[in-house]
Amino acid sequence: MMLGFEMCKKLLRLCAACVIAAAIAALGLSSVGAAAPTVEEQARALAAVPKDAVQYYDGYWYSADIVSDPLANWKPHAPPWQICHNDSYLGNSWRANLVAELKALTRQLADQGLAKPDLIVTNSNGDINLELTQLKAQIAQGCDLIMSYPGSATGLCSAIKDAFDKGILVVTIDAPVTCPGALNVARNAYFYAKAQGDWIMKALKGKGNVVMMNGQPGTSDTAANRDAFLEAAKAYPGIEVTGDLYGMWTGSVAKSEMLKFLATHPQKVDAAWSTGNMGVGIGQAFQQSGRPVPIVTDVTNNCSFLAFWKKQKLDTITLVQDGGPTAYEAFVPALHAMVGRKPKVNTIFFPLPSITNANLDDYYEPSMTVQSTCFANGKDLHLVDDAYFDQFFTGDAKVPKVEIVPTE
Structure with missing residues (x-):
């Protein structure tokens, strides 16, 4: 039996998805969000973590196991080291x-x-x-x-x-x-995705439409980021997630995906949340569509994003990493x-460290443009x-x- 053109396209997409899934499995990456340990299991895992650092371990199970005293029976070589x-x-x-x-x-x-x-x-x-x-x-x-x-x-x-x-x-x-x-x-990817989600919800005063721009489907980082953002959104019933897109941590891909979304979703977008290296592409998609640039966040301190931020006078946030x-x-x-x-x-x-409007000038340089490939590290290079x-x-x-x- 011959298949119609649209059915053939669907099958091709499914085959491509299988190839991607196989590649993800070969790389040892998770294809689904990790199951959260019980409260008791989390307490046991975090018992050896210093109390002043425990706050940064929220959602740790997406990234790593926590093992206490891991080098107890290990002794380093004497210098000079190779x-x-x-x-x-x-x-x-x-x-x-x-x-x-x-x-x-x-x-x-x-x-x-x-x-x-x-x-x-x-x-x-x-x-x-x-x-x-x-x-x-x-x-x-x-x-x-x-x-x-x-x-x-x-x-x-x-x-x-x-x-x-x-x-x-x-x-x-x-x-x-x-x-x-x-x-x-x-x-910790989960910790910072949730923090940025909270920032967006508060910037919108708990009400508005938000589009999520995830990274690469199937990776543990993407799962952690996505689940953390959705967890943050749960506390704000006035927030509606109207788009759940994947930009592969690449500006051009994110721009293309956002353009397709905007073409079929005429409702207002109040914020676009990005998980890295995609902020400029997202913003340019709104411009190309003739729509106002909303709040656009990112998690990487690309010079290009800071240049776009400064020129568009955005209210946003990103991280130094x-x-x-x-x-x-x-x-x-x-x-x-x-x-x-x-x-x-x-x-x-x-x-x-975070970059916000309050400290943007500590990181931004007038020489930065949307084509810049540098990173804005500021004067104190320590994270x-x-x-x-x-x-x-x-x-x-x-x-x-x-x-x-x-x-x-």
Whole structure:
């Protein structure tokens, strides 16, 4: 029996969805929102988290398991250390800044006689099997500390166990793994999505139409962000979520999806919530449709978004989380562990600075345009004070001092 044209298109879309789902499964990413632990289970998991940091662990189960005293039976190698970086993708400026920062920090330790001067870097370009092979090679070639932006929460576990058994520390940067022996350092996607959701609801005084622009379907970050925003919306019965779109964390895709939405939804949009790198594309879609630009939020401090914000005089909010400063914040806890201090938990969440209209001029520069590819880090490049991490460790060993450096 021959199929009609529209039916063929539907089948093709379904096949594409199957391919995407298979790819997501291969990467070790969740395809659905994580089930929340019971109150009792959460209390047990968070018992070892410092009391001044517990607030940043809301929804932790989307990102990581919380394990207490994860390096109890582990002892670091003596310096000078060979520091390595195992990355899943180096195809954007955020990741390039991350690597540049790690290289600069490694050189600083080398100047103190604590490390070899060259950072060994691998890039699997999205291939988790290759990344696993590269990690095993770094272990074999004598890396003492391996910083990693893993492409899967579980795909590197066999190598991480091998590293742990050999006295090699693996520290993940902003992408927690569930592998025993790893130390995760990250911001909490759920916490910040919920905070931005609350900000939008209050900015709208609890009443209005909101469009959600999610990232990549199926990833744990997307699930965490989406569920957190919807959780925030529950407290405001006057808020209606009129769009639930996916922009793949890419401005051009977000613009296209928003244009399609606006073409079929003539009702007013009061706010558009974005989960990263999509704010400009969303705003431009409203402009191209001849409609007023509403509240448009983002979670990344792209210079392009700040330029759009300034020109359009938006009332909005975003977060500071460039790759360079993010790498630095993971490196500081790594140094705590490398001198023998013991982390209380395997996953360390840290807070991020926010950019609002009140402090926009601390980050915005007149040279920024909507085509800029930089990140607006402001004058103080730290995302959090170094002392924040002290509460996560026991032991009195002296931690080496390093300085964060600006990256392009």
